[in-house]
Amino acid sequence: MTTPTTPRSTGTRATRVIGIAAIVMSAWLTLFGLVLSPADVAQGDAVRIMYVHVPSVWLAYLAFIVTAICSVWVLVARGRVPGVDRVAGASAEIGVVFMAVTLVSGMLWGRITWGVYWQWDARLTTTALLFITYIGYLAVRGLDGSPEQRARRSAVVGVVAVAEIPLVHWSVRLWRSLHQEATVLDTDLDVDIDGLMLFTLFVGVIAFTLWFVWFVLHRARVMALAALVEERSLDEALAERATEVPAGGQN
Amino acid sequence: MSTPPGVVATARMIAARDLRIEWRARVVMNQVIPFAAVTMVLFAFAVDDTGALGRLAPGLVWLTVMFSLLLCAQRAFAIESADGALEALRVAGVDPVGIFLGKAAALAVQLLALAVVMVLAALILYDLDPPAGGVVLLVTSAICATCALAATGTIYAGLAAGVSGRETLLPLLVVPVVSPVLIGATRAVEAALGTGGTAVADGWPWVGLLAVVAVASAVVGALTFGSAIRD
Amino acid sequence: MSADRPTTPDRDHGSTDAAVVLEAAVVVMGAFPALAGVDLRVRRGTLVGLRGPNGAGKTTVLRLCAGLLRPDRGTARVLNVDVADDPAPLRWRVGYLGHSNGLYDDLTALENVTFWASTVGADRGDVDAAMAAMEISDRLRDVRVRHLSAGQRRRVALAGLVARRCELWLLDEPHTGLDVDARDQLDRLLRAGADAGATVMLSSHDLDRVDAMVDHGVDLVAGRVSREVRR
Numbered sequence: 001m002t003t004p005t006t007p008r009s010t011g012t013r014a015t016r017v018i019g020i021a022a023i024v025m026s027a028w029l030t031l032f033g034l035v036l037s038p039a040d041v042a043q044g045d046a047v048r049i050m051y052v053h054v055p056s057v058w059l060a061y062l063a064f065i066v067t068a069i070c071s072v073w074v075l076v077a078r079g080r081v082p083g084v085d086r087v088a089g090a091s092a093e094i095g096v097v098f099m100a101v102t103l104v105s106g107m108l109w110g111r112i113t114w115g116v117y118w119q120w121d122a123r124l125t126t127t128a129l130l131f132i133t134y135i136g137y138l139a140v141r142g143l144d145g146s147p148e149q150r151a152r153r154s155a156v157v158g159v160v161a162v163a164e165i166p167l168v169h170w171s172v173r174l175w176r177s178l179h180q181e182a183t184v185l186d187t188d189l190d191v192d193i194d195g196l197m198l199f200t201l202f203v204g205v206i207a208f209t210l211w212f213v214w215f216v217l218h219r220a221r222v223m224a225l226a227a228l229v230e231e232r233s234l235d236e237a238l239a240e241r242a243t244e245v246p247a248g249g250q251n
Numbered sequence: 252m253s254t255p256p257g258v259v260a261t262a263r264m265i266a267a268r269d270l271r272i273e274w275r276a277r278v279v280m281n282q283v284i285p286f287a288a289v290t291m292v293l294f295a296f297a298v299d300d301t302g303a304l305g306r307l308a309p310g311l312v313w314l315t316v317m318f319s320l321l322l323c324a325q326r327a328f329a330i331e332s333a334d335g336a337l338e339a340l341r342v343a344g345v346d347p348v349g350i351f352l353g354k355a356a357a358l359a360v361q362l363l364a365l366a367v368v369m370v371l372a373a374l375i376l377y378d379l380d381p382p383a384g385g386v387v388l389l390v391t392s393a394i395c396a397t398c399a400l401a402a403t404g405t406i407y408a409g410l411a412a413g414v415s416g417r418e419t420l421l422p423l424l425v426v427p428v429v430s431p432v433l434i435g436a437t438r439a440v441e442a443a444l445g446t447g448g449t450a451v452a453d454g455w456p457w458v459g460l461l462a463v464v465a466v467a468s469a470v471v472g473a474l475t476f477g478s479a480i481r482d
Numbered sequence: 483m484s485a486d487r488p489t490t491p492d493r494d495h496g497s498t499d500a501a502v503v504l505e506a507a508v509v510v511m512g513a514f515p516a517l518a519g520v521d522l523r524v525r526r527g528t529l530v531g532l533r534g535p536n537g538a539g540k541t542t543v544l545r546l547c548a549g550l551l552r553p554d555r556g557t558a559r560v561l562n563v564d565v566a567d568d569p570a571p572l573r574w575r576v577g578y579l580g581h582s583n584g585l586y587d588d589l590t591a592l593e594n595v596t597f598w599a600s601t602v603g604a605d606r607g608d609v610d611a612a613m614a615a616m617e618i619s620d621r622l623r624d625v626r627v628r629h630l631s632a633g634q635r636r637r638v639a640l641a642g643l644v645a646r647r648c649e650l651w652l653l654d655e656p657h658t659g660l661d662v663d664a665r666d667q668l669d670r671l672l673r674a675g676a677d678a679g680a681t682v683m684l685s686s687h688d689l690d691r692v693d694a695m696v697d698h699g700v701d702l703v704a705g706r707v708s709r710e711v712r713r
Contacts, residue, residue: 075478133427140424143414146510148552156410156479157424160403163471164428167464171431174460175438233513234554241518241704254603255574261601268586268597275588275626330586339584342548343646344573345601 010221018214025207032200046112047197053105055204056098057127059212063095064134064162066216071158074151082227083220085151088158090219092137094212099131122176126169133161147227258349265345265353269327270360278326279361284368287319291372301378306447308373309440313433316366317400320429321422323365324404327358328412337412337480347477351405355472359401366393370440385443388454392439395461399432402468410479435460499562501526501650501681502547506556509542516542518705519556524683524698526649529676531692532685534702540685541580543702544652547683548578561649574602577643578652583635584642587628591618591638594627598642612645616671633664640671651675653684657691669695 033051040047070088074081106124107117118124141154256264273279294311298304304311331337340350370389373379407424414420435457441447442454502524509517517539524530532540545551547560549569558565563572585594592613599609613623616637627635636656643651651672657665665688673695676682686692693699701709 075475078478129427129430132423136420136424136427139420140410143420145414152478152481153410153414156406156475159475160406160428160471163467164431167431167460167467168427171434171460171464174456175434178438230513234510234515237513238508238515238518241515242706256600256603264597264600268589271593272586272588330588333582333587334585335580335582336584336586338550338580339578339598340601342550342573342576342578343598343601344570 010218010225015214015217018210018217022207022210022214025203025210029200029203029207032196032203037196037200043113046109049105049109049112051200051204053102053109054201055208056102056105057123058205059208060095060098060102060127060130061165062209063091063098063212063216064130064165066091067095067137067158068162071155071162074155075159079148079152079155082147082151083224085147085155086220086223086227087216088151089141089154090216090223092134092141092154092158093219094215096131096134096138098208098212099127099134102127103131120176122173125176126172129168129172130161130165133164137161147230255344255346256349258346258352261346261349262352262356265350266356266360269330269354269357272330273357273361279323279365283319283322283326284365286322287315287365287369288372290315290318291369291376295376304377305379308377308379308446309444310433310437311377312366312369312373312440313396313436315369316362316397316436317426317429317433319365320362320400320404321425323358323361324401324408324425325411325418325421327354327405328408332412337409341480347480348473350480351409351472351476352469354409355398355401355405355469358405359397362397362401363393366397379444379446381444382451385445385451385454388439388451388458389443392436392443392454392458392461395458395465396432396436396439399461399465399468400429402465402472403428403432406468406472406476406479409476412480431464432461435464499526500524500559501528501561502683503559504543504546504553504556505558507546507553507558508555509539509546509551510554511542515705517546517553520702520705520707522700522707524681526681527676527679528681528697529672529695530681530683530698530700531696532683532700532702533689533692534685534708537704538702539705540702541654542705544578544654544683544685545580547650548576548652549573550578574646575648576650576652577646577648578654579636579639579643579656580654581658583639585627585635585639588626590624590626591630591634591641592623594638595641595645599645602646604645604647608645608647609641612641615644615674616641617667631664632659633661633668636660636664636668637671640668640675644675649680651680651682651684653682655685655687657686657688665691 029051033048037048039045067088070084070091073084074088077084079085103124106121106127110119110121110124111117137154137157140157141150143150143153145153291311294307295304298307328337331340370393374381404425407421411421411424438447439454439457439461442449442451442457445451500523502522504520504522507517507520508515520539520543522543532543534540542551546553546558546565549560549565549572552566560572561575563569565572584598586597589597592609595613596606596609599605599612618634618637618641622630622634627638630638653672656668660668669691672682672684676697684692697713699711700707
């Protein structure tokens with residue numbers, strides 16, 4: 001069951017188009033984010049971190065929803081859809097990266113604005129919890145077993161994790177709201193945005209989405225190549241077993 | 252011609268069996284509850300401030316219950332792995348939803364007993380003075396919280412049961428997912444015991460949260476448990 | 483599961499209704515082909531012995547027939563159910579005893595068999611009959627399984643299969659850990675099971691014993707069938 005030609009790279013016309021679009025949008029984002037959009041009245045230039053922070057968190061959620069949809073598909077198909085499983089895994093990996101970007105940018109933003117890296121902002125706290133949740137998902141993906149077993153197990157975690165997202169979000173928000181009455185300042189990382197800032201944010205989301213798609217396509221294809229290698233080595237192992245001479249006496 | 256039992260009958264059968272095994276072996280009673288109790292004592296060393304301990308009591312109780320959940324959930328599936336029974340259940344065609352509900356129910360009962368003991372321990376060790384009107388809130392929130400914990404613990408312990416290196420995997424998977432339970436249960440018990448300065452009435456919205464988490468965990472668990480234990 | 487439990491099936495040797503049909507079955511464990519193309523046809527009601535060195539694939543064949551594994555290539559039909567497609571209809575018609583017995587240590591022999599019987603809705607009568615068939619004395623019934631010897635545990639596990647009226651018994655090295663008398667007793671009981679209509683497949687290192695008792699001997703080497711002997 002070997003393919004006639006093995007692809008020499010995971011790039012195709014589709015990924016080249018997406019990649020170029022992503023670079024263009026990123027250039028736009030840089031221009032608008034750093035130069036053209038206005039600084040905030042209260043926070044000054046520090047608000048520009050938002051153009052990385054907010055799209056990252058949206059993309060992280062998008063990535064996990066993609067993982068969840070693929071996970072449900074994998075469970076319904078009893079683990080026999082390796083392509084879908086690969087997308088689930090790739091999406092989760094990229095999602096974890098976006099979460100890390102969200103956390104780091106959020107901490108830097110908080111440090112610059114409020115002087116502390118962490119003040120239990122609702123969004124950052126939720127992100128931190130989800131970050132660990134999906135680290136767990138990746139840990140389950142890395143377990144031993146047949147591809148079908150790994151697909152099924154991580155699909156279970158994927159489905160439970162996505163069900164958890166709204167619950168964590170809701171409970172952390174409720175928890176933070178208890179403390180809002182106590183403090184004078186709103187320490188949440190939020191800013192009044194309109195006009196040019198909103199447009200820049202929009203550009204940021206598009207740029208990040210393009211990068212997400214580009215990364216997931218490449219990563220899923222790399223996984224497919226790895227599976228192909230596994231399949232080839234199975235053929236070799238079968239051929240080898242056929243010539244095996246038993247060590248003990250013949251029965 | 253007899254027919255295989257339905258989901259509810261299966262769940263009842265499995266829950267009864269698990270509880271009977273616990274009654275005979277007394278693992279939760281003799282090992283986990285003492286562990287939890289001594290953890291409550293250790294908190295006093297760590298915090299070393301009677302006033303603060305009183306305010307922290309609800310959180311400490313539920314942290315302890317959460318850690319004990321990890322032990323109890325692992326135990327619930329250790330009895331299955333010990334002699335390959337989980338696999339035998341699968342081959343025998345027992346409905347996985349029934350297995351999940353039964354094991355989660357038995358786990359919830361054990362956790363509830365543990366939570367009750369921990370609340371009593373907190374009352375004694377941390378010198379609390381609870382209002383009389385908080386008992387209903389306390390019991391309701393405890394039931395919802397333990398059901399939510401049991402459902403999540405069962406599904407991940409079932410998943411981990413077939414894999415080596417599972418000891419460190421279970422806490423990593425379970426703890427982030429039960430964080431809403433920790434948040435809700437702590438606030439509800441705070442209101443019930445009057446330690447946070449909040450009225451008993453403030454605790455009920457948190458019970459709502461806990462109930463939603465419990466139902467969501469049970470539904471997701473029932474749907475995915477079959478895939479989780481297949482191997 | 484709508485399959486009815488059978489009455490004694492026909493032991494017609496010309497019957498084409500095979501209990502197990504494997505065609506070029508390949509099963510991969512990790513990257514290793516545990517079965518490298520197995521062709522096997524087992525008639526209903528026969529006693530089949532799988533022989534072969536360690537790593538030959540005996541356990542894998544049994545697990546494949548139990549529906550615990552799926553063939554990565556080739557086909558596997560067990561009791562007319564395509565294992566590759568959906569092994570669910572096989573459930574409760576197959577009894578599998580791997581290296582473990584599927585028993586709960588803290589329950590008595592009677593409680594264990596009753597539990598397994600109730601997974602298919604069998605009643606007390608079936609349980610008592612099964613215990614008698616496996617020569618489990620009244621005294622032994624009420625002993626907790628953890629206190630039983632290896633041979634006694636095997637018999638309790640087999641009683642579970644009998645109580646569930648499994649059509650196919652799959653036993654992986656059932657003689658392991660048993661002394662000669664216990665092995666003789668086990669062989670007697672397996673023979674009786676096959677005579678009563680069940681298809682019994684077992685694997686064993688005890689070559690002479692297997693030779694003497696089986697209707698159909700299968701030798702496995704390096705994941706393939708090297709020799710078959712039918713009586």
